[in-house]
Amino acid sequence: MSFVIGTAGHIDHGKSTLITALTGIDPDRLAEEKRRGMTIDLGFAHLRLPSGVEVGIVDVPGHARFIRNMLAGTHGLDAVMLVIAADEGVMPQTREHLEIIDLLDVRRGVVVLSKLDLVDAEWLGLVTSEVKAALKGTSLDGAPLIPFSAVSGEGKGELVATLDELLQATASRPDLDRPRLPIDRVFTMSGFGTVVTGTLVDGSLDVGDELEIVPGGRVARVRGLQQHNRNVETASPGSRVAANLAGVEKDELARGDVLARPKTLGATRRVDATVRVLESASQSLAHGVELLLHTGTSEVGCRVMVLDGDVIAPGRQGWVQLYLERPIAAAAQDRFILRIPSPSATIAGGRFVDVQPRKHARHDSVVRESLERRAAGEVLQEELRKYPRGVTVSALLKATLAPEADAAALTARRIGEWLFDLGAWQAISDRATMELATYHSAHPLREGMAREELRSKLGVAPASFASIVQGLAGDGRIAERDGSLALPGHRVELHEDGGSAAALLELLGRQPLAPPSLSEASRQAGASPEVLRALAQRGDIVRVSDDVAFTKDAYETSLAMVREIISDSGSITVAQLRDRMGASRRPVLALLEHLDSERVTRRVGDVRVLR
Numbered sequence: 227m228s229f230v231i232g233t234a235g236h237i238d239h240g241k242s243t244l245i246t247a248l249t250g251i252d253p254d255r256l257a258e259e260k261r262r263g264m265t266i267d268l269g270f271a272h273l274r275l276p277s278g279v280e281v282g283i284v285d286v287p288g289h290a291r292f293i294r295n296m297l298a299g300t301h302g303l304d305a306v307m308l309v310i311a312a313d314e315g316v317m318p319q320t321r322e323h324l325e326i327i328d329l330l331d332v333r334r335g336v337v338v339l340s341k342l343d344l345v346d347a348e349w350l351g352l353v354t355s356e357v358k359a360a361l362k363g364t365s366l367d368g369a370p371l372i373p374f375s376a377v378s379g380e381g382k383g384e385l386v387a388t389l390d391e392l393l394q395a396t397a398s399r400p401d402l403d404r405p406r407l408p409i410d411r412v413f414t415m416s417g418f419g420t421v422v423t424g425t426l427v428d429g430s431l432d433v434g435d436e437l438e439i440v441p442g443g444r445v446a447r448v449r450g451l452q453q454h455n456r457n458v459e460t461a462s463p464g465s466r467v468a469a470n471l472a473g474v475e476k477d478e479l480a481r482g483d484v485l486a487r488p489k490t491l492g493a494t495r496r497v498d499a500t501v502r503v504l505e506s507a508s509q510s511l512a513h514g515v516e517l518l519l520h521t522g523t524s525e526v527g528c529r530v531m532v533l534d535g536d537v538i539a540p541g542r543q544g545w546v547q548l549y550l551e552r553p554i555a556a557a558a559q560d561r562f563i564l565r566i567p568s569p570s571a572t573i574a575g576g577r578f579v580d581v582q583p584r585k586h587a588r589h590d591s592v593v594r595e596s597l598e599r600r601a602a603g604e605v606l607q608e609e610l611r612k613y614p615r616g617v618t619v620s621a622l623l624k625a626t627l628a629p630e631a632d633a634a635a636l637t638a639r640r641i642g643e644w645l646f647d648l649g650a651w652q653a654i655s656d657r658a659t660m661e662l663a664t665y666h667s668a669h670p671l672r673e674g675m676a677r678e679e680l681r682s683k684l685g686v687a688p689a690s691f692a693s694i695v696q697g698l699a700g701d702g703r704i705a706e707r708d709g710s711l712a713l714p715g716h717r718v719e720l721h722e723d724g725g726s727a728a729a730l731l732e733l734l735g736r737q738p739l740a741p742p743s744l745s746e747a748s749r750q751a752g753a754s755p756e757v758l759r760a761l762a763q764r765g766d767i768v769r770v771s772d773d774v775a776f777t778k779d780a781y782e783t784s785l786a787m788v789r790e791i792i793s794d795s796g797s798i799t800v801a802q803l804r805d806r807m808g809a810s811r812r813p814v815l816a817l818l819e820h821l822d823s824e825r826v827t828r829r830v831g832d833v834r835v836l837r
């Protein structure tokens with residue numbers, strides 16, 4: 227089992243020192259950090275707790291100016307160590323980090339009262355009550371408070387034991403078989419090439435995996451993996467991971483990009499979200515305001531559309547649609563923070579509910595109800611509703627990170643890889659029935675509508691149409707006939723033709739084995755091409771060429787003659803058949819060529835034999 231914990235707290239309160247005390251690793255790795263004695267960017271360390279639990283540790287900067295780095299470090303935390311110097315007590319970034327932890331819903335943590343060596347018992351008592359008050363109502367309310375001194379080492383044993391206990395009671399990160407590695411660091415290592423690090427969630431990675439960089443779509447291969455400086459073949463969710471990537475240069479990657487299996491994670495410029503505005507916010511969250519969105523390890527400018535009302539007041543919750551300046555990788559349920567760029571301050575945070583939403587009208591109760599159903603857990607079912615023309619399983623899963631099993635449990639019409647919301651399927655079925663009925667009444671002599679015509683009438687994509695036809699046929703709503711589509715009850719009715727069909731059959735039947743030219747006979751009978759097609763489809767006539775047709779009986783008779791002659795004399799010539807049928811050369815030749823193309827006979831020089 228492995229977990230990731232992070233630090234939080236005001237600058238100079240002893241976060242980095244605490245990590246060194248726990249792990250022997252100095253998380254301040256940059257030269258500038260060493261020189262200035264302060265954390266600027268994320269630092270990393272690791273620890274094995276007495277129970278054997280492996281812990282990756284992310285150290286964050288406390289300085290207000292580097293809060294964006296702090297936010298990148300809070301992604302994927304199982305627990306947090308909020309460090310508060312006992313001599314200073316609760317300071318501005320103590321509160322801000324606590325608010326961020328609360329908005330991101332990090333529910334487990336310990337509060338370390340550091341620099342114990344600098345205070346007396348009485349002062350410690352005062353600070354303790356101040357800290358407890360600050361935690362009230364946050365996700366760390368009731369978290370253990372552990373006094374600690376990096377100078378004397380006091381409290382270290384208790385802290386380690388408390389962390390161990392806390393993590394042993396923590397469920398390991400879910401493995402959804404949909405690995406996501408939001409990148410927090412990119413560098414090159416000589417002899418290895420491009421290396422990225424991050425906190426892995428939602429699935430495991432293996433050496434050799436092909437991964438897509440979202441957004442952007444570049445594909446890279448995992449050449450090597452490390453966890454806590456050890457080479458591993460597989461990295462599991464809930465761990466700090468360094469991945470050596472082949473096929474991508476350092477400058478093609480950046481913090482905020484996410485590695486995922488190809489085509490399993492989407493990029494988006496619009497999200498629907500539920501958001502809570504901080505009680506302490508200096509202003510309401512107003513419709514139209516431009517803010518900074520932080521999610522995963524990414525940061526992007528966004529504009530807020532408040533869906534209900536004009537503002538969301540401090541302390542209140544509401545629905546928003548966020549328009550992002552550029553696409554980011556995101557999935558439903560991901561947490562995020564909204565910050566005012568200047569003067570820099572956290573204002574709100576929440577959870578994405580839909581990462582591929584339509585543009586919404588404001589104050590629309592239908593939109594709100596759909597979002598509420600999503601927030602209540604019906605994510606996939608709601609997602610499906612967005613596709614009135616159906617969606618493939620993989621496309622549906624992509625926006626939600628839901629596992630394949632959830633797709634199987636949907637209330638939906640499923641045909642192969644295509645899923646249809648039941649209401650949408652009903653609408654498609656009704657539309658198809660209506661279009662075919664209209665077509666049949668306009669063309670009573672036609673067997674059915676061309677497939678492509680029905681597809682365009684339904685307005686569905688070519689990719690889904692075969693599945694739709696299959697589904698409609700399976701439901702008994704349509705029938706496929708000779709490549710055209712019809713209502714199952716449709717019959718070509720020749721009484722609609724004003725008697726021309728009967729007249730034509732009569733003309734062809736006068737001298738059945740020596741039929742007149744079809745164009746001439748049709749003209750005389752007044753039979754339209756429709757009528758000819760209908761007669762042929764019904765099998766009343768057999769057209770052997772454009773201008774030659776036999777009645778059904780005459781065709782069968784002449785076919786029998788052909789077989790007979792060939793079986794008597796081994797082959798047949800045009801002249802032999804012409805004499806036998808008593809016809810002119812023209813229909814006889816057309817008949818034999820038709821039989822060649824029907825693969826009944828085969829031409830050999832001047833004669834024909836049976837195939």
Ligand SMILES: Nc1nc2c(ncn2[C@@H]2O[C@H](COP(=O)(O)OP(=O)(O)O)[C@@H](O)[C@H]2O)c(=O)[nH]1
Pocket residue numbers: 235236237238239240241242243244263264265288309340341342343344374375376377
């Ligand atoms: N006396 C005392 N000083 C400490 C303790 N922990 C950290 N410090 C000092 O406080 C300063 C800031 O510590 P640092 O770990 O960089 O704080 P951070 O900004 O929260 O990471 C450094 O000079 C440390 O040596 C402690 O327990 N006791």
Ligand SMILES: [Mg+2]
Pocket residue numbers: 241242243264265285286287288
């Ligand atoms: Mg530090």
